[in-house]
Amino acid sequence: MSTQQRSKIVSIGDEETSLGFKLAGISEVFTEEPDKSAPLLRTLSEDPELAILIVTEEVAKANKDLIRRMRAEPYPVIIEVPGKKAKYESAEDKVRALIKMALGIDIEM
Secondary structure, eight states: OOOOOOOEEEEEEHHHHHHHHHTOOOEEEEOOOOOGGGHHHHHHHHTEEEEEEEEEHHHHHHHHHHHHHHHHHSSSOOOOOOOOOSSSSHHHHHHHHHHHHHHOOOOOO
């Protein structure tokens, strides 16, 4: 019996956020309107190679129930990031929390 390796990282968000993830080296980046992203999310939730799904807050808010159901499964790990409409203070706090979670240290911004 072979076990499938989950190695894909995918992002869904606005144009500016998507561009940032493309520049960071994420190969599968989707630019999608939040209220039209549910079919894409459903398709991605069934992808056996998907490890991490990065979505903007706007996409997550527009698809609360679907995201909640997806989070009940171990994969994909869903990470919400601030999009272009996020307030600066809110975005800074979220990025700081993500860094603390990933590295275990708190940074001064």
